[in-house]
Amino acid sequence: MKKLDSSTRSSFAPTGTLRVGINLGNPILANEDQGTKRLYGVSIDIANEIGKRTALPVQLIPFKTAGNTVDALKAGDIDLIFVAIDPVRGADISYTPAYIQIEGAYxxxxxxxxxxxxxxxxxxxxxxxxxGSAYDLYLTREIKNASVLRAVSSQAVVDDFMSGKGNVAAGVKQQLESDAKRYEGLRMLPGRFMAINQAIGIPKSRAHFENTTAYLSSIIAELKQSGFVADAMKRHNIQGAKVAD
Incomplete structure (x- = not known):
């Protein structure tokens, strides 16, 4: 495993601490213990591993939606996010290859x-x-005849739906299934309407972002190959997703 040179390391984490945006809107990647407020999940495990390999202290900063993490990254408030690969976001964000593939369902x-x-x-x-979720971005591009109605967050979709908004709910299969347990009379449509590749994203506005992306990409490749990602998914009881190819 190659190391970051000093100038690339400084541009990657300019404050000397690796500030990582954690999206709590996707339970496959991250969750928060309601009692202790401790963050846990696959993305947290990967963030801590990156901190270990770069010898940088890691600050985990929770956000309610993926869109919020993207905004914070663009503003320079954080250094790294875990986000779905999307061409719209890609204008400002440099991605590693995917580490997990997630299904979007109706x-x-x-x-x-x-x-x-x-x-x-x-x-x-x-x-x-x-x-602002990956599903919103995808449906905005792909839906031609139906209407897309936006809840404030992925967690609010089912509540909005049950309060009378729309006739179809869309999002992470596991999130929908979990939220649906609070209600009766709901069913998932079979299969998926999209597959979402989750990756690490860093800002293209930083110097040496190509070098940083290459370095992080090599870490992701190693974590997939070694079984680290698969083990993390098993440890956190993640189902309905797979290690990305």
Missing amino acids: MVKASSPLKMNEEIDVAGNEIVVGK
């Missing part, structure tokens, strides 16, 4: 006539999705 009420993903993009359907 949920409807049990009484809905909708049975398949292919039936969703029809005039009159209204899809509720978390504002």
Whole structure:
């Protein structure tokens, strides 16, 4: 494993501490213990491993949505985020290869006539999705006939949906399934409408960002190959996702 040279290291973590944005809107990647406020999950394990390899102290900074982490990265308030690879965000963010692939799914009420993903993009359907999430970005590009309605966050999608907003809910399969346990009369549509590749992102505005991305990419490749990512997913009981190819 190669090391970061001093100038690249300084541009990567200009404060001397690696400030990592943690998106709590995706339970596959990160969660917060409600009692202790301790953050835990696959992305936290990877962040701490990067801190260990770079000999940098790690500061984990929680955010409610992926969009919030992106905004903080662009503002220079954090140095690294865990985010879905998306071409829109890619204008400002340099990505590593993916470390996890996650499924995006649709949920409807049990009484809905909708049975398949292919039936969703029809005039009159209204899809509720978390504002600024990877699913929002994807659906905004791909949906041609249905309407996209935005909840304030991915966690608010099911509550908004059950309060009468829209006739389809969209998001991380596990998030929808977990939130749906609070209600009755809901069902998931089979399969997925998209596969989301989760990666590390750093700002393109920093000097030497290409070198930093190459360095982080080599770490991700090693963590996948060694079983580190798979072990973290097993340790945190993550299902419905897989180690990215």
